[in-house]
Structure formats: structure tokens, C-alpha cells
Amino acid sequence: MATATGPARRTPRRRQTAQARRERLTRERVLQSAIELADASGIEALSMRRLGEELGVEAMSLYTHVANKDDLLAGMIDAVFAEITPPSLEAHWKTAMRDRALSVRAALLRHPWATGLMDANAAPGEATLLHHDLVIGCLRGGGFSFAMTAHAFAVLDGYIYGFALQDRSLPFETPEETGDLAQEMLAQFPAGRFPHLAAFMVEHVLKPGYDFGDEFEFGLDLILDALERHRED
Amino acid sequence: MATATGPARRTPRRRQTAQARRERLTRERVLQSAIELADASGIEALSMRRLGEELGVEAMSLYTHVANKDDLLAGMIDAVFAEITPPSLEAHWKTAMRDRALSVRAALLRHPWATGLMDANAAPGEATLLHHDLVIGCLRGGGFSFAMTAHAFAVLDGYIYGFALQDRSLPFETPEETGDLAQEMLAQFPAGRFPHLAAFMVEHVLKPGYDFGDEFEFGLDLILDALERHRED
DNA sequence: ACCTGAACACCGTTCAAGT
DNA sequence: ACCTGAACACCGTTCAAGT
Numbered sequence: 001m002a003t004a005t006g007p008a009r010r011t012p013r014r015r016q017t018a019q020a021r022r023e024r025l026t027r028e029r030v031l032q033s034a035i036e037l038a039d040a041s042g043i044e045a046l047s048m049r050r051l052g053e054e055l056g057v058e059a060m061s062l063y064t065h066v067a068n069k070d071d072l073l074a075g076m077i078d079a080v081f082a083e084i085t086p087p088s089l090e091a092h093w094k095t096a097m098r099d100r101a102l103s104v105r106a107a108l109l110r111h112p113w114a115t116g117l118m119d120a121n122a123a124p125g126e127a128t129l130l131h132h133d134l135v136i137g138c139l140r141g142g143g144f145s146f147a148m149t150a151h152a153f154a155v156l157d158g159y160i161y162g163f164a165l166q167d168r169s170l171p172f173e174t175p176e177e178t179g180d181l182a183q184e185m186l187a188q189f190p191a192g193r194f195p196h197l198a199a200f201m202v203e204h205v206l207k208p209g210y211d212f213g214d215e216f217e218f219g220l221d222l223i224l225d226a227l228e229r230h231r232e233d
Numbered sequence: 234m235a236t237a238t239g240p241a242r243r244t245p246r247r248r249q250t251a252q253a254r255r256e257r258l259t260r261e262r263v264l265q266s267a268i269e270l271a272d273a274s275g276i277e278a279l280s281m282r283r284l285g286e287e288l289g290v291e292a293m294s295l296y297t298h299v300a301n302k303d304d305l306l307a308g309m310i311d312a313v314f315a316e317i318t319p320p321s322l323e324a325h326w327k328t329a330m331r332d333r334a335l336s337v338r339a340a341l342l343r344h345p346w347a348t349g350l351m352d353a354n355a356a357p358g359e360a361t362l363l364h365h366d367l368v369i370g371c372l373r374g375g376g377f378s379f380a381m382t383a384h385a386f387a388v389l390d391g392y393i394y395g396f397a398l399q400d401r402s403l404p405f406e407t408p409e410e411t412g413d414l415a416q417e418m419l420a421q422f423p424a425g426r427f428p429h430l431a432a433f434m435v436e437h438v439l440k441p442g443y444d445f446g447d448e449f450e451f452g453l454d455l456i457l458d459a460l461e462r463h464r465e466d
Numbered sequence: 467a468c469c470t471g472a473a474c475a476c477c478g479t480t481c482a483a484g485t
Numbered sequence: 486a487c488c489t490g491a492a493c494a495c496c497g498t499t500c501a502a503g504t
Contacts, residue, residue, distance in 0.1 A: 024487090025487085025488090047476085047477065047478080048477080048478060048479085049476085049477075049478090057488075057489095058488065058489055058490080059478085059479090060479085060480095060488070060489065060490085061487075061488050061489075063479080064486080064487055064488075068478075068479075069478065069479090115398070116349045118398055118399075118402045123418070129422075129426075129427050129430060130427065132427075132430055133427040133428070133429045133430040134429070136429040136430055136432075136433045137428075137429035140429060140432075140433075146433060146436050146437040147437065149433065149437075150433075150437055150438075150443075150448060151448060151451045151452065151455075154396065154399065154445070154448035154449075154451070154452055155392065155448075155451070155452030155455060155456070157395070157399060158391075158392050158395035158396035158398075158399050158452060159388065159391050159392050159395055159452075160395065161394075161395040161398050161399065162390070162391035162392055162393065162394040162395020162396065162397075162398065163387065163391035163395065164395075165348070165351055165391075165394050165395065165398060166351075166387065166390060166391050166394065169351045185356070189362075193362075194362050194363065194365075194366040195366070195370070196366045196367070196369040196370035196373060197362060197365055197366040197369055199369075199373075200369045200373075200379060200382065200383075203379050204379040204380065204382075204383055205383075210383075212387070215383060215384060215387035215388075216387075218384045218387070218388070219384065219387055219388030219391060219392075222384075222388060222456065222459045222460070222463070223388070223455065223456065223459070225459065226455045226456070226458065226459040227455070230455070257468090258468085258469090280495085280496065280497080281496080281497060281498085282495085282496075282497090290469075290470095291469065291470055291471075292497085292498090293469070293470065293471080293498085293499095294468075294469050294470075296498080297467080297468055297469075301497075301498075302497065302498090
């Protein structure tokens with residue numbers, strides 16, 4: 001009946017949450033659960049107590065696997081980087097950087113809370129460093145000087161993160177919602193107060209088919225094309 | 234002796250903070266004090282209780298002038314936008330957008346906490362709307378179509394905010410610190426683990442005179458030049 | 467109208483104690 | 486080694502009470 005690991009020491013669990021509780025707690029399981037919680041309920045819902053509950057454990061048990069909450073957040077960010085397909089060093093730099101940019105954007109769309117956490121003053125994790133290493137390798141391999149690699153890195157990553165920040169800050173999630181909310185906003189403007197913004201909304205944002213997210217690739221290609229010209233200098 | 238406003242009702246203040254306490258509390262004074270506190274001590278130090286203390290008042294008094302903490306944060310963001318010199322509608326679009334981008338960047342350097350708060354799901358404030366109105370007016374006046382205005386807006390503001398986010402996330406503040414910390418990081422890399430990153434640091438980041446902040450204008454001009462070409466299409 | 471003080475339901479984290 | 490429970494010093498916000 002009892003396995004070789006010892007006699008059954010089954011104290012009845014008082015609290016049983018949706019999350020299956022079985023395997024031992026590990027750092028990976030803690031991070032994964034934290035990411036799921038932040039994805040589902042927002043980063044402000046992520047507390048040590050709530051996360052413990054999700055894992056069927058007291059909050060303090062988490063501290064065995066995580067130094068503190070900042071360490072938890074840093075680990076979550078690094079896990080997001082681990083999800084990103086790094087740039088291939090075999091492909092042409094431009095297609096490699098384009099694919100990688102789309103992969104970063106997809107990851108930030110899956111985990112919107114990650115963008116605002118990028119400041120995490122903690123040291124960058126392994127996955128983050130590896131990602132940066134390959135980006136630099138890709139640009140260097142594509143013929144960029146060190147100085148131009150620094151320029152390209154700053155403008156590309158700045159754009160990618162900034163676009164995610166803008167996207168997240170929009171008060172609407174879907175194109176349909178955009179219409180409703182933009183209309184509402186428009187109605188609240190004192191007449192003639194913001195004429196250019198009003199015209200822009202009426203003539204562009206409120207037209208069917210507009211989706212802010214679609215703007216991403218335009219800016220990305222604009223930057224990549226411009227970088228290509230600079231590389232040839 | 235007593236003024237027309239009534240007899241002196243001076244109850245002795247028990248707590249007196251550095252901040253001079255005199256004038257009546259107003260929304261402006263609350264916002265200004267909150268901004269100063271966030272600038273000086275970081276956004277995580279900004280609590281209602283601490284802000285009240287700074288103003289010589291109990292935390293609950295703040296709620297007369299601010300709906301809740303989210304409203305406080307939204308007000309702070311709008312106050313930062315009010316600091317920005319908006320684009321001139323008289324100047325050439327390119328110089329107007331360049332000056333305005335530098336003004337936004339300067340504001341975000343003065344108030345580093347603002348970048349991460351841009352998501353504030355609250356409705357944008359008056360100063361924010363006015364700023365956006367003038368940016369759109371500037372681009373439209375410069376000959377951009379509505380669609381191209383949307384593109385330009387997304388790529389410019391994305392870059393500006395994203396660069397601020399990157400800048401803030403760097404673990405060093407000054408070029409000198411960069412050297413020290415980069416060296417330290419480098420020393421901790423397992424040998425050969427991040428070869429491109431290591432070479433980049435040794436050959437570029439650690440060279441005297443390197444300052445990440447200097448990258449901003451390169452990317453800005455790259456984008457502005459590329460937009461100019463698109464406008465002419 | 468504006469400010470206060472006590473209270474409530476939360477936080478992150480410590481520490482000593484359990485197994 | 487891992488997990489717990491009580492405790493501490495905080496949060497944002499409510500409410501009834503003061504002036």
C-alpha cells in the first residue's frame with residue numbers, strides 16, 4: 001500500500017484550489033503559476049498569498065524557491081524571454097531581425113504585464129542575456145559595425161517595447177471596442193477643443209477595419225529598411 | 234490682528250515635515266507633491282500615507298482632492314504631459330516633431346516613473362489629449378495622409394516611450410557606472426557563454442565616452458528621415 | 467466643506483516552530 | 486529540507502465623527 005518513499009503522511013488538505021496540487025514545488029512551477037495568474041488576472045492580482053493559494057501552499061513556502069517578490073518578477077521576465085524565438089545566425093540579418101521582432105511582440109501580447117516590468121532593476125536573467133547575445137551576433141554577422149549594432153539594437157528594441165506599451169495603454173482591446181470608446185471620448189470633447197484629434201478619429205480610427213495593432217509591422221519595416229541603408233554606408 | 238477670514242484657529246501641529254505646510258490643500262498641490270516624492274524616492278515610495286505626511290496632513294484628507302490612488306497616478310501622468318513643449322504648427326513638421334520628441338524625452342528623464350505608468354487604464358487627461366491633438370495637427374499639416382499620420386504617430390511615440398523604458402531598465406545611471414557594472418557582469422559570464430555580448434561590451438560599451446542615452450537622437454533621426462521619404466510617396 | 471481617527475481587508479516578509 | 490502560523494510593519498480605502 002505505502003510506497004517505498006515512506007508511510008503515507010496524508011494530512012487532509014483543508015484548502016483545495018482549482019490548480020492541481022501534487023508534485024513538489026519547484027522554482028519553475030512557482031514561476032509558471034505566477035505567469036498564468038498575471039496573464040489571467042493582471043499583475044496587480046499577483047500577491048505572494050494569492051500565488052500560494054493557487055499552488056495549494058502557504059505564501060511562506062514560496063520563499064524556499066524565490067528570494068522575494070522582486071526575484072519572482074525577475075524570474076517571470078526571464079521566462080518570457082525564454083519563450084521568444086531567438087534570431088537565427090544563419091538567415092539574412094534582416095529577415096532574422098524581422099522574425100525575432102514579431103516573436104517578441106507575440107510574447108508581449110501573451111504577457112502584457114511584462115512590458116511594464118522591464119525596469120526590474122534586477123540583473124538580467126540567462127534567457128535574457130542569451131537573447132541579447134544572439135541579437136548582437138545577428139547584427140554583427142550582417143555586417144554592422146559595433147557602433148551601428150548599438151544604434152540598431154537601441155532603435156529596434158526601443159520600438160518593440162514602446163509599441164507594446166502604447167498598445168497596452170489603449171483603453172480598448174478590440175476594433176469593435178475602439179469604435180464604441182472612441183465615439184464616447186469624442187462626444188465628451190468640448191466642441192472644437194481637439195479638432196485634429198477629432199478629425200483623425202472620425203476619418204480614420206472609426207472607419208471599419210482599423211486596428212492599432214496593425215501599425216506594428218509598418219514601423220518595423222520602416223526601421224529595418226532605414227537600417228539597411230545605414231549598413232551600406 | 235485677526236484677518237477678515239475669521240479668528241485664528243491655530244491648533245498646534247504635532248508633526249511638521251520638511252515640506253512647508255501653509256496653504257490649503259488643492260488638487261494641484263497634491264499632484265505636485267506626489268510628483269516630487271516619486272522623482273526623489275521612486276514610485277514605490279509613493280503611498281497615500283507618505284504623501285499625506287509630506288503635505289502635513291492625514292492620508293484621508295487627500296481623498297477630498299483625488300478620487301483614489303489611480304486618479305492620483307492619472308493626474309501625475311497628465312501633469313507630466315503638461316510639462317512637454319507641444320509641437321509648433323507653424324514650423325516645418327520635421328523640426329517640430331524632432332523638438333517635441335526631445336521635449337518628451339527630457340520630461341521622461343526628469344520623471345522616470347512616468348514611462349511605466351503609461352498604461353494607466355484611466356482615460357487620458359486634458360494635457361495628454363491636447364498634446365496628441367497637436368502632434369496629429371502637425372503631421373497632417375506637414376502633408377501626411379490620415380493613414381500615414383497613424384503610422385508616423387505609432388512609430389515615433391513607440392520609439393520615444395520604448396527608448397525611455399530601455400534607458401530606465403539599464404542597471405547603471407552614468408557612463409562611469411556603466412563601465413564598472415558591465416565589467417562585473419562580464420566577469421560573471423561563464424566563459425564563452427555569451428560571446429557576441431561579451432565582444433560588444435569589450436569593444437564598444439566599455440570604451441570611454443559610450444553613453445546609451447546618446448543613442449536616442451540616432452534612432453529619432455533615422456525614423457524622421459524614413460517618414461519623410463514615405464510622405465513624398 | 468474639509469479634515470481626522472479608528473477600523474477593515476489586504477500586502478511582503480521575519481522568525482520560531484513544526485515535520 | 487521544506488512547509489507552516491503567528492506576528493510585524495506596512496498598504497488603500499470605508500465610515501462615522503469632528504470642526
